[in-house]
Amino acid sequence: MFIVWMIFLFFTFREGHGYQYETKYFTVPVDHFSFALNATFKMRYLVNNTHWNQESGPILFYTGNEGDIKMFAENTGFMWELAEQLKASVVFAEHRYYGESLPFGNKSFSSEENLGYLTAHQALEDYVDLITNLRGAKDIPVISFGGSYGGMLTAWFRMKYPHIVQGAIAASAPILEFEGMNKCSAFYRIVSSDFRSASDECADSVRNSWGAIDQLAKSADGLAWLSKAWSTCKPLTKASDITDLKDWLVDVYTNLAMTDYPYPTSFLMPLPANPILEVCQYLRDPKLGAKELLGQIFKGVSVYFNYTGKAKCLDVESADGALGDQGWDFQACTEMVMPVCSDGVNDMFEAKPWDLNKYSADCTKKFAWVKPQPDLVAKRYGGREMAKLSSNIIFSNGLRDPWTSGGVVESLAPTVLSIIIPEGAHHLDLRASNVADPDSVKNARNLYKKHIRNWIRQYKEK
Structure with missing residues (x-):
């Protein structure tokens, strides 16, 4: 049984850094996986349809990160530039428990019980419901974008819901920054x-x-x-x-x-x-x-x-x-357990080995009943192996970005590609074009455009 909650509450017109968008709210269940909890909340999203051709244009969808969605909308200029070229709608969806999208209002962080619905899995279900509603009865291709944690979400979104999103640009997405997948140093x-x-x-x-x-x-x-x-x-x-x-x-x-x-x-x-x-x-x-x-x-x-x-x-x-x-x-103390360590010899930091027991104890001090699950992401999303079985994903990694340590740095399948940007910092490629951009960033964006057009064409020809 699948329930879509479709209440649009109100919108306002906002402008940030030259980008104009409507602020809207979409009602979703607090818990997508149990009907025992009869509760909903208002998820915020930002939308701009200035250039959208509703008959043939795609939806460019940003999977929101661990913060106010306006910050990401105003720092992801590539999507805005692409929307004009593709006659697309631009949508930035806010992640539950961040910004204004608080399932229990000002009590969202008051107890572990209220916090228990803060997971990537629940957030992805929110995005499924929102896109399903935005599409309505129309056959509209959706291309997903995200940087950092948002990039992880956008990659998992394509892996888990290929019928919802037709391609994904996952910038600086450390989906391998987990136990047993990389070196903590x-x-x-x-x-x-x-x-x-x-x-x-x-x-x-x-x-x-x-x-x-x-x-x-x-x-x-x-x-x-x-x-x-x-x-x-x-x-x-x-x-x-x-x-x-x-x-x-x-x-x-x-x-x-x-x-x-x-x-x-x-x-x-x-x-x-x-x-x-x-x-x-x-x-x-x-x-x-x-x-x-x-x-x-x-x-x-x-x-x-x-x-x-x-x-x-x-x-x-x-x-x-x-x-x-x-x-x-809370997420870092439950599902997003990313081991990092330093030795003070091969880096400029104090020597701090990775100690899961200490990490767990520190989490218990913050959240009484919480216990980190270092293998949860691997079990739920599959890491490198799951990506190999997927399609239409581009992972980008900047060599100046520390999160490249957990990034996908080699292509895993014919249409699961890895792009290396030598001069790139954290998801620089998703930012707006700038005269100071290195050629490697310009080349990466041109490659994205080529593949995105191909993904859209494939969807329309199916």
Whole structure:
């Protein structure tokens, strides 16, 4: 039995970064797999039909990520450009539990019971219902797009529901970033190589900074100096504060690698072009004393958290801007268990082996009854083997993107292709065209257009 919930509630006209869209809401079940829970919620989606030929044009559908869907709509310009060329409708669907799509309103994160419906599987079912409704009785081809976690979803969408979506562009999609599928050390090695490509001194300065932080953290005076020198919003007074600071730094370096675009952007934070080069101009002498070295580190990371000069203090609570930390923490503690580790020798980080027991214990502290399932994704979506059996999927990977560590980096079947973008950071290929784009990105987009047109043609000829 299949129920489609079809209540359109209201829409408004919005504009962001030059892209205009209607904001709509579509009612879906909280639980697609049990009729015992008679509850629904309003899933938000954004749509633009300016160029759509409703008789022959496709739907270009973005599978929303772990954040407000507007952020992704305004940073995925390739779809908007393609819509004009293909006379297509553009739809950006918001992932449940992110942005405004909250199944239990302001109580969505209040208990593990309410959070239990936050899974990729449920989100994909939401997208199935929405597309089914948008199509109505018409035979309309749908091409799915997504970057990062959204790229994983778009690949799984095509694998699991080939009758719903006719092709998929999965950019920076780490569907192999799971237990037994890759080496846990690969992620931080790529981050480190990005910084080392700017200069050896830059990467070595970061590596030496961890010991410098520990040296100052040994005394109250050292902590007081660090709090003042780094303008922290809250004084650093105890060991857990130092742990939080180090975790924040790791996130910052990772995000800089992900968003190392060749032109200014504001995806996670407002950043200049080639932000790693901007950071590394301050990190030229890894042999400085602790205070001098950390003074330089602070100038470097200020490029990330305070490029606009508007930040009054350093808040180490989050480095991810508009991403939905609450929801992703839960997913990471249940189905999205992605092992990463560092050794402090082949990367610029402190040595931290992957420890599933510790990881599970930390998750239990956050969510009482939750236990990570490191093999769930492999069982549910099949990883490399499932992809081999699929068709009409293009995986793209930028060599400057740390998530390439879990990406599909070789073609798996005649129509399951892998595209490598040497100069590419995190899903750079899905962004709008820019004069600073390297040729490898331009070539990738041209290849996507060729295959998308072919997928649409095949669908119409069936």
